[in-house]
Amino acid sequence: MSGEVLLLTEPFDPAEALRRFTAALPQAGGIVSFLGQVREGGGVEALELSHYAPLTLPAMQELAGRVRDRWSLDGLLVIHRSGVMVPGEPIVLVAAAARHRRDAFAAADYAMDHLKSESWFWKREKIAGEWRWIEPRTQDIEDLARWA
Amino acid sequence: MALTLVFLGRLEDLAGAGSREVPLVPSLAAVIAGLEPDLAEALSGPRIRYAVNGTLVQGEAALADGDEIAFLPPVSGG
Numbered sequence: 001m002s003g004e005v006l007l008l009t010e011p012f013d014p015a016e017a018l019r020r021f022t023a024a025l026p027q028a029g030g031i032v033s034f035l036g037q038v039r040e041g042g043g044v045e046a047l048e049l050s051h052y053a054p055l056t057l058p059a060m061q062e063l064a065g066r067v068r069d070r071w072s073l074d075g076l077l078v079i080h081r082s083g084v085m086v087p088g089e090p091i092v093l094v095a096a097a098a099r100h101r102r103d104a105f106a107a108a109d110y111a112m113d114h115l116k117s118e119s120w121f122w123k124r125e126k127i128a129g130e131w132r133w134i135e136p137r138t139q140d141i142e143d144l145a146r147w148a
Numbered sequence: 149m150a151l152t153l154v155f156l157g158r159l160e161d162l163a164g165a166g167s168r169e170v171p172l173v174p175s176l177a178a179v180i181a182g183l184e185p186d187l188a189e190a191l192s193g194p195r196i197r198y199a200v201n202g203t204l205v206q207g208e209a210a211l212a213d214g215d216e217i218a219f220l221p222p223v224s225g226g
Contacts, residue, residue, distance in 0.1 A: 052156055052218055054202025116225040122157030123224040133158040134224045 005064045005078045007057045012079060014093045021077045021095050028074040030101035032108040034094045040087035046126040049091070051082045056120040063114050071107040073098050078111060082121070113143045151179065151211060154218040159196075162187050172213050176205075179217060195222050 004021075014035050022031055038047045051057075064078055075097035085091060092115060096107035123134040149172040155163040173179055176198060180188050190196070199218040200209050211217070 050156065050160075052154065052199070052220065054216075054218070055199060055204075055220075058202075118223070119225065120220070120223055121225065122221065124158075133161075136222045136224050140225050 003064055003068060003076045005057070005061045006080070007051065007060065008079060008081050009083045011085075012081070012090060012093075014079075014090045017077065017079055017093055018095055021075060021097070025075045025097045027099070028097035028104075029099050030104045031075075031095060031097045032101065032104040033077075033096075034092070034108050034112050035090060036092040036112075038085045038087045038089050038091060043127045044087060044125050045129070046084050046086050047091075048084045048124050048126070048131070049082045049121045050124075051121050056082075059118070059120055060115070063111065063118070066114075067096070067107050067111050070110065071096070071098065071103040073103060073107055076107065076111070078115070080115065080119070080121075110147055113140075113147065116140045117144050149213045151214075152216045153179065154216060156218060157221040157224070159187075159190060159219050159221055162190050172211065174211060176200075176209050176211070176217065179211070191219050196220065 018033055060078060060080065064076055068076055073096055077093065077095040079093040081091050094108050094111045096104040096111070098104040117140040124131045125134060150169045151172055152167055152169055154167045160166045170179065170182060173182060180191050183191065197220040198205050199220060200211070201216055
């Protein structure tokens, strides 16, 4: 089982990350990936994610461990950005590789629901030159109930 | 003899900086009581969580010289 959890402060290339992940796992019959990018629209000029180093990466690694315990996976990749990003820029990439597709779909879905609701990131967006903090979305919290 | 306070998310705007040093006091309650009233009120809110040296704490914690205390508002997700 190969597992990689990265917290990056510089842009990354999700296609290249996925290519490397996939190339290393020829035994996996199914690989499901999710890419989250900064949404364009609403006049958003930039998005900034801040994190707290002593908590953020350790919690991401702990989440990855839970995902690996819950499903039978050949590999799990979690890459998350911190810092300032512009519309269209990748924020998060999750990829789960398994012998069969069901485990891969479920593992990637679970990882994303928990990253969105529990991970130690604070977000603000810049509109018309002004930064504004983004409050938690109720939907992100409610999504967790799917896994209870 | 000092403590480092770290303010995350919107708390950084209220505090005017992401971190600051304050003289050592023995408890979280004493740290908060020593801050500006509006900041102290925000840090006492029910949804603010605390970490001491990278470990989440519930309620009160005993503090020592050099400790880093982080004030964590609700996360807005990845």
